[in-house]
Amino acid sequence: MRLNNTSKYAIRILSYIANNNQQLHNAKELSETLDIPYKFLTKIMTELTKSNFIISTRGREGGYTLSRPTDEITIMDVLQNFNDIIYQKDCLLGIGKCDGSNKCGLHDQWVKPKKLIKKMFENTTLNDFKGSNFKI
Amino acid sequence: MRLNNTSKYAIRILSYIANNNQQLHNAKELSETLDIPYKFLTKIMTELTKSNFIISTRGREGGYTLSRPTDEITIMDVLQNFNDIIYQKDCLLGIGKCDGSNKCGLHDQWVKPKKLIKKMFENTTLNDFKGSNFKI
DNA sequence: TTTAAATACTACTAAAAGGTAGAATTAAAA
DNA sequence: TTTTAATTCTACCTTTTAGTAGTATTTAAA
Ligand code: SF4
Ligand code: SF4
Numbered sequence: 114m115r116l117n118n119t120s121k122y123a124i125r126i127l128s129y130i131a132n133n134n135q136q137l138h139n140a141k142e143l144s145e146t147l148d149i150p151y152k153f154l155t156k157i158m159t160e161l162t163k164s165n166f167i168i169s170t171r172g173r174e175g176g177y178t179l180s181r182p183t184d185e186i187t188i189m190d191v192l193q194n195f196n197d198i199i200y201q202k203d204c205l206l207g208i209g210k211c212d213g214s215n216k217c218g219l220h221d222q223w224v225k226p227k228k229l230i231k232k233m234f235e236n237t238t239l240n241d242f243k244g245s246n247f248k249i
Numbered sequence: 250m251r252l253n254n255t256s257k258y259a260i261r262i263l264s265y266i267a268n269n270n271q272q273l274h275n276a277k278e279l280s281e282t283l284d285i286p287y288k289f290l291t292k293i294m295t296e297l298t299k300s301n302f303i304i305s306t307r308g309r310e311g312g313y314t315l316s317r318p319t320d321e322i323t324i325m326d327v328l329q330n331f332n333d334i335i336y337q338k339d340c341l342l343g344i345g346k347c348d349g350s351n352k353c354g355l356h357d358q359w360v361k362p363k364k365l366i367k368k369m370f371e372n373t374t375l376n377d378f379k380g381s382n383f384k385i
Numbered sequence: 386t387t388t389a390a391a392t393a394c395t396a397c398t399a400a401a402a403g404g405t406a407g408a409a410t411t412a413a414a415a
Numbered sequence: 416t417t418t419t420a421a422t423t424c425t426a427c428c429t430t431t432t433a434g435t436a437g438t439a440t441t442t443a444a445a
Contacts, residue, residue, distance in 0.1 A: 115335075115339070115341075115343075116341060116342075116343075117432070117433090118343070118432075118433065118434095119432080119433080121341075121342050121343045124342055125342055125344070128353065128354075139390085139391065139392085140391080140392075141390095141391085150433090150434065150435080151435095152434070152435050152436075153433070153434050153435080155392070155393080156393095156434085156435095158392080158393095159392075159393060159394085162392090162393090169391095169392060169393090170391085170392080170441095170442090171391065171392045171393075171440075171441045171442070172390075172391055172392075172440085172441040172442025172443065173388095173389060173390045173391055173441085173442055173443045173444065174390075174391070174442075174443055174444080175390080175391045175392060175441080175442075175443090176391075176392085177392090188354075188355065199251075203251070205251075205252060205257075206252075206257050206260060206261055207251075207252075207254070207257045208261070208383065208384060208385055210384040210385065211383040211384050215381060215382045215383050215384065216381060216383055217264065217377075217378055217381050217383040218264075218324075218373045218374075218376075218377030218378045218381060219324065219369065219373060220383075222365075222369040222373065223369065225362075225365055226361075226362040226363075226365040226366045226369070227362075229358075229361055229362040229365070230362045233355065233358040233359065233362070237354045237355060237358065238354075240354075241353075241354030242353055242354045245351060245352060245353050245354060246351045247344065247347040247351050247352055247353040247356075248344060248346040248347050248351065249344055249346065253402070253403090254402075254403060254404095255402080255403080275420085275421065275422085276421080276422075277420095277421085286403095286404065286405080287405095288404070288405050288406075289403075289404050289405080291422070291423080292404085292405095292423095294422080294423095295422075295423060295424085298422090298423090305421095305422060305423090306411095306412090306421085306422085307410075307411045307412070307421065307422045307423075308410085308411040308412030308413060308420080308421055308422075309411080309412055309413045309414065309418095309419060309420045309421055310412080310413055310414080310420075310421070311411080311412075311413090311420080311421045311422060312421075312422090313422090
């Protein structure tokens with residue numbers, strides 16, 4: 114019941130850049146301030162660049178910057194990119210074939226939190242991380 | 250954002266047995282009705298036996314049965330057993346060092362669904378699966 | 386024009402989760 | 416007492432996720 118590491122890292126990276134949106138950030142800086150292994154970070158950065166969250170500048174004095182305004186990148190966008198989302202139809206037990214007449218003891222209780230989580234991911238953008246300055 | 254397969258299977262197995270609590274169930278039957286690979290199922294059954302959810306009878310005419318009343322086994326118990334729980338302190342981004350004065354855009358929104366999920370797992374017992382007869 | 390400092394690419398290794406194979410053990414039925 | 420049908424044990428294989436290594440490419444500064 115958790116996000117995968119790549120998603121977590123990606124959100125932290127993007128949030129940090131959103132919070133310091135004027136400069137260009139290079140991999141060394143990001144790796145050190147966010148405490149993410151350098152090689153793993155560059156791999157994620159390349160994925161974020163390819164999937165158009167980030168614009169990268171190569172060569173000396175290069176680095177990374179956001180590709181669009183902070184309020185146009187939702188957490189859901191990021192999670193989708195790393196196949197780490199919760200669908201409305203998702204069944205906790207991985208069955209999903211039951212209907213109203215025969216459901217397990219979790220079915221109804223799962224509806225509400227699932228909706229809240231979905232809404233949370235859809236309605237939160239990088240803009241909501243601005244000024245937050247949460248640790249690491 | 251999902252349970253691991255072993256947990257899911259374990260819950261399905263225990264629920265099924267709870268629903269048919271008079272008989273002894275053997276691995277072949279469980280594997281076939283619940284559509285869980287036989288060898289994987291027996292592995293899980295042995296774990297469930299060792300962790301005292303299940304009492305097994307070995308030898309010919311052997312099988313499995315619940316070790317205690319259906320209302321004394323919560324879903325949380327099962328998840329704990331397979332290291333698949335959500336703790337109240339758990340942070341979505343795996344940081345968890347932030348406090349009230351500096352929190353990210355998800356922190357407050359995560360509180361409510363997390364509580365609901367925890368409550369759901371703690372308050373649901375195998376008894377709540379009785380008579381449900383959900384598919385597979 | 387060379388060098389330094391950055392990203393990108395290719396390919397691999399490590400750990401965890403998911404799953405399988407085969408033999409050993411147990412105990413009732415034949 | 417032998418056979419059969421069940422669980423258990425040990426050891427392995429496969430897939431996915433996480434992470435690392437080394438080299439190639441790019442570009443601006445020196
Ligand atoms: S009833 Fe339970 S098992 Fe069936 S789809 Fe709903 S949550 Fe899943
Ligand atoms: S503020 Fe965000 S990152 Fe920090 S502990 Fe809360 S949820 Fe986790």
